[in-house]
Amino acid sequence: MAAGGLSRSERKAAERVRRLREEQQRERLRQVSRILRKAATERSVEEGRLLAESEDLVTELQGRSRRREGLKRRQEEVCDDPEELRRKVQELAGAVRNAKYLVVYTGAGISTAASIPDYRGPNGVWTLLQKGRNVSATDLSEAEPTLTHMSIACLHEQKLVQHVVSQNCDGLHLRSGLPRTAISELHGNMYIEVCTSCIPNREYVRVFDVTERTALHRHQTGRTCHKCGAQLRDTIVHFGERGILGQPLNWEAATEAASKADTILCLGSSLKVLKKYPRLWCMTKPPSRRPKLYIVNLQWTPKDDWAALKLHGKCDDVMQLLMDELGLEIPLYNSLWAAPPQSAGHPSHPRRAVWEGEEGLVHLPLAEQKKGGRTQSSPWRLPFELVKKAATVGSRCAEAERRPRLGTGVPHLPQAPS
Numbered sequence: 001m002a003a004g005g006l007s008r009s010e011r012k013a014a015e016r017v018r019r020l021r022e023e024q025q026r027e028r029l030r031q032v033s034r035i036l037r038k039a040a041t042e043r044s045v046e047e048g049r050l051l052a053e054s055e056d057l058v059t060e061l062q063g064r065s066r067r068r069e070g071l072k073r074r075q076e077e078v079c080d081d082p083e084e085l086r087r088k089v090q091e092l093a094g095a096v097r098n099a100k101y102l103v104v105y106t107g108a109g110i111s112t113a114a115s116i117p118d119y120r121g122p123n124g125v126w127t128l129l130q131k132g133r134n135v136s137a138t139d140l141s142e143a144e145p146t147l148t149h150m151s152i153a154c155l156h157e158q159k160l161v162q163h164v165v166s167q168n169c170d171g172l173h174l175r176s177g178l179p180r181t182a183i184s185e186l187h188g189n190m191y192i193e194v195c196t197s198c199i200p201n202r203e204y205v206r207v208f209d210v211t212e213r214t215a216l217h218r219h220q221t222g223r224t225c226h227k228c229g230a231q232l233r234d235t236i237v238h239f240g241e242r243g244i245l246g247q248p249l250n251w252e253a254a255t256e257a258a259s260k261a262d263t264i265l266c267l268g269s270s271l272k273v274l275k276k277y278p279r280l281w282c283m284t285k286p287p288s289r290r291p292k293l294y295i296v297n298l299q300w301t302p303k304d305d306w307a308a309l310k311l312h313g314k315c316d317d318v319m320q321l322l323m324d325e326l327g328l329e330i331p332l333y334n335s336l337w338a339a340p341p342q343s344a345g346h347p348s349h350p351r352r353a354v355w356e357g358e359e360g361l362v363h364l365p366l367a368e369q370k371k372g373g374r375t376q377s378s379p380w381r382l383p384f385e386l387v388k389k390a391a392t393v394g395s396r397c398a399e400a401e402r403r404p405r406l407g408t409g410v411p412h413l414p415q416a417p418s
Contacts, residue, residue: 099263109268163257184254188235197230
């Protein structure tokens with residue numbers, strides 16, 4: 001036995017006493033819990049005495065029950081009745097008209113109409129995982145911009161929206177025609193990979209998901225830069241990571257927009273992640289000088305108490321009413337198809353165009369060539385008039401099927417001036 005310590009047998013005895021006490025406590029907790037589930041009139045005298053002797057446990061269990069009920073209520077989806085929703089949209093329309101600098105924050109809720117699951121809705125990814133259910137894989141390459149995406153693009157074109165800050169990585173904002181300079185994709189874009197060895201970083205816009213081989217802290221996609229041969233990496237920011245890329249995250253523009261904003265419209269976001277970014281909420285300003293906040297969501301958000309107005313409705317429904325109120329027509333999504341001429345070594349396949357290029361040309365990454373032992377891309381160039389305002393949309397074509405072994409594609413080209 002060590003000096004001043006307990007012998008081995010004494011330590012084992014003390015451990016047995018501790019475990020016995022914990023088991024008795026757990027059993028008492030189970031008994032009290034069973035009793036509390038009964039109606040007061042159904043409890044026996046003995047059960048009433050046990051509750052009186054266990055006031056601390058009763059208080060703890062009642063607190064747990066209240067927290068569970070509160071969480072359940074927060075997860076419930078609530079819809080305003082049509083008249084109430086229309087009245088709120090009229091108020092929102094007035095705020096949009098009068099805003100000097102309007103910034104839109106978007107979350108997964110604006111893409112559910114494109115059959116892309118959200119995270120915290122009744123059938124969201126996190127909700128299903130918490131219930132122990134399987135989450136089915138979803139092919140996002142065929143998703144197209146929703147009514148909300150097209151409405152936001154229209155509002156920006158009409159200079160009613162100055163900037164968009166998105167948590168989504170589905171690329172639908174860019175497909176809707178929103179300029180790169182007008183959006184900050186804080187968590188990346190699953191269709192963009194970059195070469196960080198090139199200065200400035202060289203971006204590659206793909207028509208397929210570049211993240212199939214990537215994961216937390218593993219961002220190399222397995223393809224190489226056509227210019228320097230370095231490994232490309234995805235742009236996704238996972239939980240527990242800090243975004244370090246300038247684009248497509250565009251944090252500088254997001255911070256600047258938030259500092260200028262007098263109105264913020266949040267669409268389809270639970271705000272549980274965005275609330276952790278103080279720079280997006282001007283928290284250094286006194287409350288009276290912070291931007292007015294308008295939230296469109298079916299569920300509770302942690303910013304509800306700060307909101308000037310909360311609209312309980314689906315994003316597409318609210319945006320349809322808002323655009324009607326503003327007298328604006330929502331543009332239809334128009335994906336233009338282009339097929340290169342038949343040529344040896346250049347497979348002809350109908351293909352939607354990549355974003356607008358400079359000098360009235362657009363690149364279609366459909367050709368292959370061998371260079372330095374690696375297969376790389378040789379883009380087609382088509383007249384700008386044929387592909388103006390076109391957006392990238394994935395199609396299951398020959399190149400997409402070859403993607404595990406080919407480094408095909410072209411760097412992102414800046415949007416042509418309008």
